[in-house]
Amino acid sequence: MRHFLIVGILVVVAAILTYVGLDSANLMPVAASAQAVPIDEMWNLELIFMSFFFALIVVPLAYSLIAFRRKKGDTSDAEHMEGNTKLEIAWTVLPLFIVIAFAYVGAVNLAETRRVDPDAIIVKVTGIQWSWKFEYPPYGVVSDELHLPVDKQVLLQMTSTDVIHSFWVPEFRVKQDLVPGRITELRITPTLEGDYKVRCAELCGTSHAFMEKPVVISSQGDFDEWMAEQVKLAEQAAATPGGRGQALVAANGCAACHSINGAQGIGPTWSGLFGHEVLLTDGTPVSADEAYIAESIKAPQAKIVAGFEGQLMPSYGFTDEQIADVVAYIKTLR
Numbered sequence: 001m002r003h004f005l006i007v008g009i010l011v012v013v014a015a016i017l018t019y020v021g022l023d024s025a026n027l028m029p030v031a032a033s034a035q036a037v038p039i040d041e042m043w044n045l046e047l048i049f050m051s052f053f054f055a056l057i058v059v060p061l062a063y064s065l066i067a068f069r070r071k072k073g074d075t076s077d078a079e080h081m082e083g084n085t086k087l088e089i090a091w092t093v094l095p096l097f098i099v100i101a102f103a104y105v106g107a108v109n110l111a112e113t114r115r116v117d118p119d120a121i122i123v124k125v126t127g128i129q130w131s132w133k134f135e136y137p138p139y140g141v142v143s144d145e146l147h148l149p150v151d152k153q154v155l156l157q158m159t160s161t162d163v164i165h166s167f168w169v170p171e172f173r174v175k176q177d178l179v180p181g182r183i184t185e186l187r188i189t190p191t192l193e194g195d196y197k198v199r200c201a202e203l204c205g206t207s208h209a210f211m212e213k214p215v216v217i218s219s220q221g222d223f224d225e226w227m228a229e230q231v232k233l234a235e236q237a238a239a240t241p242g243g244r245g246q247a248l249v250a251a252n253g254c255a256a257c258h259s260i261n262g263a264q265g266i267g268p269t270w271s272g273l274f275g276h277e278v279l280l281t282d283g284t285p286v287s288a289d290e291a292y293i294a295e296s297i298k299a300p301q302a303k304i305v306a307g308f309e310g311q312l313m314p315s316y317g318f319t320d321e322q323i324a325d326v327v328a329y330i331k332t333l334r
């Protein structure tokens, strides 16, 4: 009985210390959305149970090693035991109830993270190898940054042009896959103004690790200002072919592979490309004129530049007009 009492006290103490240690380790980033609240509650509940079971297993084990070690000169066998039905029923039924309780709490919290606000703003999100595109339908604005006003639910309607990506802002806690040919939804109510980052949480190829874009949560006033600026920029850009091309390039994440500063990436740089000669994989030189660049956008595998074998640029399905705009933009990159 004395052993049970000592072990019981030690288990409680070890459980509390483990929980305090884990809790103060700041395992989670700051919570910045309404959806983070039920998730963090669930997480905290799990930490408590984890700490308790950790102590329940490790403390009696360590205690037995010390308290019941063989005495010097004792060569007798241990006492024979035939099992313990009561104990077996207890350790089967108790965990069953704990798991059912967790399933219930989990379901309630999951429903909480999906609670629908009928006034939610809609933003269309497209995942592209390896970038993000955000469309704001009411404004006709396309951006590669996600700007949102604080304390307003946003409904993200998401899809992918190529492979499966996953939208993840750790501070918002919730996460959702983007699947080609399908629209998936995610609701977020940002509650804390600040600069965050969306990252891709699904291994999607060479530059998966760099598939990040800024997420800016601001006051409604700052958001409206940013949006007005975007609308103005879009109007200005739409007036010239080069401007339209630049907007297309930004919206489709071309910079994930093609730099405009001469740095070699996954694909050839666009800096100083126009009007210069490039060497193809078979050694033939080709002049990078309008026809060549247009062909390389339309049928990326037709002529591959030496050194970029094996990089499979997708065809983005641009219209001839859009391709002409992109070519006009590339022409400006001297």
Ligand code: CUA
Pocket (backbone or CB within 6 Å): 127, 128, 129, 130, 164, 165, 166, 200, 201, 202, 203, 204, 205, 208, 209, 211
């Ligand atoms: Cu997209 Cu990983």
